[in-house]
Amino acid sequence: MPKGRLEKKIYYHDTDCGGVVYHAAYLNHLEEGRAELLREKGIDVGELARQGTIFPVVHIEIDYKCPAVYGDTVEIATSIEKVGHASIDFTQEIKRGSALLLKAKVVCACVDTNLKAKPIPEAELSKLKIV
Numbered sequence: 001m002p003k004g005r006l007e008k009k010i011y012y013h014d015t016d017c018g019g020v021v022y023h024a025a026y027l028n029h030l031e032e033g034r035a036e037l038l039r040e041k042g043i044d045v046g047e048l049a050r051q052g053t054i055f056p057v058v059h060i061e062i063d064y065k066c067p068a069v070y071g072d073t074v075e076i077a078t079s080i081e082k083v084g085h086a087s088i089d090f091t092q093e094i095k096r097g098s099a100l101l102l103k104a105k106v107v108c109a110c111v112d113t114n115l116k117a118k119p120i121p122e123a124e125l126s127k128l129k130i131v
Contacts, residue, residue: 003079004037009060010072021068027060030092031103033076037090041127049068052113053121055088059107066101068094074101086110 014025068074074096082089087109094102110120
């Protein structure tokens with residue numbers, strides 16, 4: 001299963017007034033992890049969007065285990081679990097060292113500019129093959 005890793009620093013804008021990462025801020029980090037994994041596989045989601053193929057999140061499950069705080073360095077690990085006809089299932093974890101902060105399951109659909117489901121383009125599908 002394809003895996004990607006992204007290291008990130010936690011900045012003040014990620015946190016709430018107590019210096020703890022705000023729960024919704026993790027969504028941005030998860031998005032960056034998925035985008036980097038796809039980029040590593042040769043898939044440019046920005047270019048695909050300009051060509052009319054978009055991969056929005058249609059389902060997400062998050063288990064928050066332990067908070068990150070201002071100044072932490074975290075690692076976002078992203079794996080592709082399943083590639084369907086018109087969707088990609090990801091699993092993601094965010095860790096600080098060996099401490100698990102968050103686990104997520106994310107499903108992205110493949111849609112056109114009218115947000116109608118469409119098959120993943122063949123060129124991208126071949127890059128997403130799970131080996």
